[in-house]
Amino acid sequence: MIPEIGLLFLVLAFTISSFYVFGNSFSFYRNNTFIISPTIVYLFSLSVLLSFICLEISFLTDDFSVLYVANNSNENLPDYYKFAALWGGHEGSMLLYLLFLSLWTLIFYLKSQSSFGIFFLFVIFSLFSGFVIFTSNPFERLLPFSPEGGLDLNPLLQDFAFTIHPPTLYLGYTALTLPFAIAMARCIDPSYKNWASDLKNWSVISWSFLTLGIALGSWWAYYELGWGGWWFWDPVENSSLIPWLIATALIHSAIATSKRNIFSKWTVLLSLGAILSSYIGLFLVRSGIVTSVHTFALDPERGLILLFIILFVLIFSLIIYSSSKLTDLSYTYGSILSREFFFLINNVFLIILAVAILFGTIYPIIYEIFSGGKDISVGKPYFDSVTVPIAFFLAFFQGFGILSNWSSRTTKPKTLYFYFVILILLTVSLSALFLNNISVSITVTNLMISSILAGLIYYAFLQIKNSRKVNLSMGFSHFGIAIMILGIGLVSSLESQKELIAFKEKPFELENYKITYLGEEKNIAQNFSSDEVSFRVENLNQEFNLIAEKRYYPVSKSIMTEAAIYPSIKEDLYISIGDQVEEGWVVKAQLKPFVRLIWLGALIMALGGFLSLFRFKSL
Amino acid sequence: MKITRYIGYFFLILTLFIFSIFFVNLFEKGEFNFPEKNLPSGEIKTFDGNLLDVSLLKRNEFSLLNVWATWCINCKLEHGFLMAKKTEGWNIVGLNYKDDLEKALKWLDQYGNPYSVNLYDQEGGYGFNLGVSGAPETYLLREDKILQKHIGIMSEKVWKDKFIPLIDK
Amino acid sequence: MKQHRLKRLYGVLFIVFCSALAFVLVYFAIRDNVNLFYSPSDLFENPPQGRNAIRAGGLVEIGSVRRATDSLEIEFIITDLKKSIAVNYTGILPDLFKENAGVVATGYFDKSKMSLDAYQILAKHDENYVPKEVKKALEK
Numbered sequence: 039m040i041p042e043i044g045l046l047f048l049v050l051a052f053t054i055s056s057f058y059v060f061g062n063s064f065s066f067y068r069n070n071t072f073i074i075s076p077t078i079v080y081l082f083s084l085s086v087l088l089s090f091i092c093l094e095i096s097f098l099t100d101d102f103s104v105l106y107v108a109n110n111s112n113e114n115l116p117d118y119y120k121f122a123a124l125w126g127g128h129e130g131s132m133l134l135y136l137l138f139l140s141l142w143t144l145i146f147y148l149k150s151q152s153s154f155g156i157f158f159l160f161v162i163f164s165l166f167s168g169f170v171i172f173t174s175n176p177f178e179r180l181l182p183f184s185p186e187g188g189l190d191l192n193p194l195l196q197d198f199a200f201t202i203h204p205p206t207l208y209l210g211y212t213a214l215t216l217p218f219a220i221a222m223a224r225c226i227d228p229s230y231k232n233w234a235s236d237l238k239n240w241s242v243i244s245w246s247f248l249t250l251g252i253a254l255g256s257w258w259a260y261y262e263l264g265w266g267g268w269w270f271w272d273p274v275e276n277s278s279l280i281p282w283l284i285a286t287a288l289i290h291s292a293i294a295t296s297k298r299n300i301f302s303k304w305t306v307l308l309s310l311g312a313i314l315s316s317y318i319g320l321f322l323v324r325s326g327i328v329t330s331v332h333t334f335a336l337d338p339e340r341g342l343i344l345l346f347i348i349l350f351v352l353i354f355s356l357i358i359y360s361s362s363k364l365t366d367l368s369y370t371y372g373s374i375l376s377r378e379f380f381f382l383i384n385n386v387f388l389i390i391l392a393v394a395i396l397f398g399t400i401y402p403i404i405y406e407i408f409s410g411g412k413d414i415s416v417g418k419p420y421f422d423s424v425t426v427p428i429a430f431f432l433a434f435f436q437g438f439g440i441l442s443n444w445s446s447r448t449t450k451p452k453t454l455y456f457y458f459v460i461l462i463l464l465t466v467s468l469s470a471l472f473l474n475n476i477s478v479s480i481t482v483t484n485l486m487i488s489s490i491l492a493g494l495i496y497y498a499f500l501q502i503k504n505s506r507k508v509n510l511s512m513g514f515s516h517f518g519i520a521i522m523i524l525g526i527g528l529v530s531s532l533e534s535q536k537e538l539i540a541f542k543e544k545p546f547e548l549e550n551y552k553i554t555y556l557g558e559e560k561n562i563a564q565n566f567s568s569d570e571v572s573f574r575v576e577n578l579n580q581e582f583n584l585i586a587e588k589r590y591y592p593v594s595k596s597i598m599t600e601a602a603i604y605p606s607i608k609e610d611l612y613i614s615i616g617d618q619v620e621e622g623w624v625v626k627a628q629l630k631p632f633v634r635l636i637w638l639g640a641l642i643m644a645l646g647g648f649l650s651l652f653r654f655k656s657l
Numbered sequence: 658m659k660i661t662r663y664i665g666y667f668f669l670i671l672t673l674f675i676f677s678i679f680f681v682n683l684f685e686k687g688e689f690n691f692p693e694k695n696l697p698s699g700e701i702k703t704f705d706g707n708l709l710d711v712s713l714l715k716r717n718e719f720s721l722l723n724v725w726a727t728w729c730i731n732c733k734l735e736h737g738f739l740m741a742k743k744t745e746g747w748n749i750v751g752l753n754y755k756d757d758l759e760k761a762l763k764w765l766d767q768y769g770n771p772y773s774v775n776l777y778d779q780e781g782g783y784g785f786n787l788g789v790s791g792a793p794e795t796y797l798l799r800e801d802k803i804l805q806k807h808i809g810i811m812s813e814k815v816w817k818d819k820f821i822p823l824i825d826k
Numbered sequence: 827m828k829q830h831r832l833k834r835l836y837g838v839l840f841i842v843f844c845s846a847l848a849f850v851l852v853y854f855a856i857r858d859n860v861n862l863f864y865s866p867s868d869l870f871e872n873p874p875q876g877r878n879a880i881r882a883g884g885l886v887e888i889g890s891v892r893r894a895t896d897s898l899e900i901e902f903i904i905t906d907l908k909k910s911i912a913v914n915y916t917g918i919l920p921d922l923f924k925e926n927a928g929v930v931a932t933g934y935f936d937k938s939k940m941s942l943d944a945y946q947i948l949a950k951h952d953e954n955y956v957p958k959e960v961k962k963a964l965e966k
Contacts, residue, residue: 105812108734178814180737189734307665314672327682338683345679352672374836386841390848393671397852400675403682405860411685413863415881417932420859424851537898537917597921616898616918624898626918664841755926785907 044092056164072153086140112190122201129176138212154223190593199258207251213244225362234296246647253640277319287388380439433486437493483527514646522639541622697786720748729792739771883930912941922949
């Protein structure tokens, strides 16, 4: 009974939103206004929430007569994983997506009351809820015959980071709809005055969630996939990175629009680009047209409908955009040292980066079509060699960009000279720190972070000296980037590894560590059994035991390796195990210096984004 | 101003290009119209150990061929559907794929046997000729033709969307 | 009036210049880093030209996996049931690697020995299904 009620609520929400859209299109056509009543918004959000709760109940009560539950859960699964299993597959994660969309709609309504904005949020919601109801209904029953047990959640997903990674990412994806809705609202309602600052604030929120979500995903991949990599340039990772890059560009462009009344068309188009890129990501993952560790089962029909939805959103918004009368101030930017110009640089490089990554991601599909069915893959080296130079310029111009003034207040060349002095001092002193391992990549890293830090330091100095307010939110975000670049640079140039067969009483060495294989123990947990392989690790000043696991999940008949990780800020010791050979184990031991800085940096960036909430006046 | 507009057009064309690529790819991958194929000929073992000529499976009416295995977890989920189809009077041929005979017999004993004929394809050779990529897979047969193929769990929805239209035709 | 036109021109030139640079960068990166997929039969009929790494996929032949006792070297044979090639790999195999299951190996092909020196082995997470490329190779 409960799944049917859940479906009913979902259909109710779909009906409310689509009726609202149709009714208001009509009223807009007649007298250029939109009507919105609080009851509609509350009823709408409540029904989505209830629908979500119904599916949660089916999961928690092990109702395996529901196909989706049977596919993604199992009676032996611990309760918190049962709860999280809801977003373990396509249908449920789409329901989560809808839940967050309705949540943002509610919050947006409470804060801004813009009936135009709500209209566009409802348009998006009706499209996606229709998609869920007609092609991927999570409440579908397996009647008349229901299995007594479920198939279990994919063991890779039975993990803490998994319980929070998709929700965080989806909060970010769905929040991207808000800047889009605001931009569209501005297009049909020229009287919407502070649209650009509204748009910027909402995109910062979305950006912060995306940052957190992507970082969580990277952290999860690092310890769960068992290879010690933190970014694989997997199509799914890329399709979360592209919206993030566009959102970053959008924030800057929206700032310029709200402060200087320039780039306004570009801001509108970027907000469209941001959601479109997130939908393309959704499409790539859900239709199964790219091969990736994350992809859901191949379902071309679903992909086709998704493609029509995206195309509809594109054409619909372009029509609205082209009928709008957006005007920029008569000039675009001031001198070459003005902040306007640096925002232009920022946007150009970010968009180029996003396009280059998108190109690498879909190149296999293009190639397959033009070569008559030949399969190719684009490897990590492509992405590395394309992103690093572009990222270098982004970081290099960032420092002075922070310092520059809007063209209304000239940026003195003196500032530039001082900036370069600080930059050189910083670079030299940082390279003194890494003196014993100077390499090209270390130097590049050094130059990148020095540029950012020099800008930040000088900025803080100038603001305090002239007793102006320091923009903490901006400062933290940019500082986070510097920390992340430092982490990436150090781990990729200093990491070391060793692969061998480890035998008892035959220790091996990795840099300063001496590692001995001790033995293994069989262990039985609630829903899996495992071999726990323990290692003794000795360092100059410490000794400890580490346990790596080989897990066997009987329900899904899959084997999983849990790496043994000894984390610290300075370096991670990462031991993963392969097969058992005679007396020993195949072992891969890695040393990952400063790898934690990558996620720490992301955390600081997101923190910076959330800090801006405190200055969120229109909220 | 014109130049900005050109950049805009460039991005629009790029987007449309990407979309057309996606469309073409989906249509190539998707089995929106399953091309009719002949049922590959050959001999195959049944559960009782005899060799059976595939041509003996030909029927004038529609019948189903279901590829399954005891190691296939999704097969457990569609088993109920197959049992229901059996009681509706459908003729279902079972092709046990890359499996262990003993386990397979135990499975049928335990959960019920929806199949009229049980074929045993231990090495996956016949399945290979058929184009099986994994289990479960279900084929719609008539005479010596394969009319439809579904990869994955069978459910009433799949039945209604992919099979009924062909049967009603 | 004239001056801001000039400034706009600078901006446009800057965008065009950066895009051109990026285009060149992408062009060279993609040229050198594309890995073509081959089935064992393809490798016999039409061996790869050029220095790029390739990907080869098929089923791991039953009983073909041999492992050195003192190192991590592994040798096995992949087949598309028509032709087969040898694969050499040093390192840890993925958890889902097993005989008679689909696998995709990335590495450099040695024409004289008809073998692949792999630096990466991928097996699909889901045990029910064969990797997409392998399936296509098998159906050919």
